[in-house]
Amino acid sequence: MTQQIATWNVNSLSVRLPQLLAWLVEHPVDVIVLQETKLTDDKFPHAELQAAGYHAQWFGQRTYNGVALLSRQSATDVVRNIPGFADEQARVIAATVDGVRVIGAYFPNGQAPDSDKFGYKMRWLEALRTWVGQELVQHRHLVLLGDFNIAPEDRDVYDPVAWAGQIHCTPQERAHFQDLLALGLVDAFRLFDQAPKSWSWWDYRNLAFRKNQGLRIDHILVSEALRARVSACNIDKAPRKNERPSDHAPVVLTLQ
DNA sequence: ATGTCACCTGGTAGGTGA
Numbered sequence: 525m526t527q528q529i530a531t532w533n534v535n536s537l538s539v540r541l542p543q544l545l546a547w548l549v550e551h552p553v554d555v556i557v558l559q560e561t562k563l564t565d566d567k568f569p570h571a572e573l574q575a576a577g578y579h580a581q582w583f584g585q586r587t588y589n590g591v592a593l594l595s596r597q598s599a600t601d602v603v604r605n606i607p608g609f610a611d612e613q614a615r616v617i618a619a620t621v622d623g624v625r626v627i628g629a630y631f632p633n634g635q636a637p638d639s640d641k642f643g644y645k646m647r648w649l650e651a652l653r654t655w656v657g658q659e660l661v662q663h664r665h666l667v668l669l670g671d672f673n674i675a676p677e678d679r680d681v682y683d684p685v686a687w688a689g690q691i692h693c694t695p696q697e698r699a700h701f702q703d704l705l706a707l708g709l710v711d712a713f714r715l716f717d718q719a720p721k722s723w724s725w726w727d728y729r730n731l732a733f734r735k736n737q738g739l740r741i742d743h744i745l746v747s748e749a750l751r752a753r754v755s756a757c758n759i760d761k762a763p764r765k766n767e768r769p770s771d772h773a774p775v776v777l778t779l780q
Numbered sequence: 781a782t783g784t785c786a787c788c789t790g791g792t793a794g795g796t797g798a
Contacts, residue, residue, distance in 0.1 A: 587787055728784035
């Protein structure tokens with residue numbers, strides 16, 4: 525049975541809802557997790573997504589952050605944010621769908637390596653790792669996906685020299701990414717040959733998309749038990765060419 | 781290029797975060 529699981533940072537679901545609905549018509553994935561919905565829970569467009577054929581779980585807040593999980597089949601055991609980690613920011617939504625534990629996350633940006641927000645990012649990453657380790661004990665078939673705000677390697681950066689030591693590229697962030705892999709997860713995108721200079725995010729400024737100056741910071745990590753079922757993992761650049769696009773592209777995992 | 785976009789406050793611009 526083929527199954528597709530996707531992630532997309534939509535940068536405001538109220539602005540991007542028409543694009544999301546159009547994309548889902550062309551790509552009727554089984555599950556998609558969204559980041560930066562920027563909506564309080566009372567404003568979540570549940571009816572529109574239901575009409576599109578999706579169950580929805582959501583966890584938002586005013587102005588910033590906000591995540592959601594849409595699924596063709598109903599979702600169970602829904603968790604919002606990292607259990608035991610007190611957090612005012614809505615960044616995580618997890619659920620079980622069709623026997624797969626799906627953890628959708630909007631990792632903190634961190635702003636700059638010497639900022640308070642970077643400290644928060646480090647604490648959040650530590651808490652995430654501990655919790656995902658526990659989840660893996662309970663769920664052999666697990667996917668951790670979302671906007672990681674980490675470019676794991678230099679080949680994930682259009683100008684690694686300019687970005688060296690900058691946010692998304694610091695050794696501390698990259699070590700955290702490796703720590704997640706060490707739990708028994710694999711970066712699905714790198715299971716396959718990919719075109720060089722494949723990015724998932726392009727700054728709105730500087731004509732970055734036109735010049736293909738981006739970063740690969742949106743990731744799909746799969747557990748060892750799921751790895752054998754992975755048949756593809758791709759970034760869909762097409763929505764970045766839309767009028768009024770999100771600055772991120774969706775990433776899609778295909779399971780056999 | 782400090783070059784954009786989204787959202788908020790509070791007001792017809794400016795600040796914040798990404």
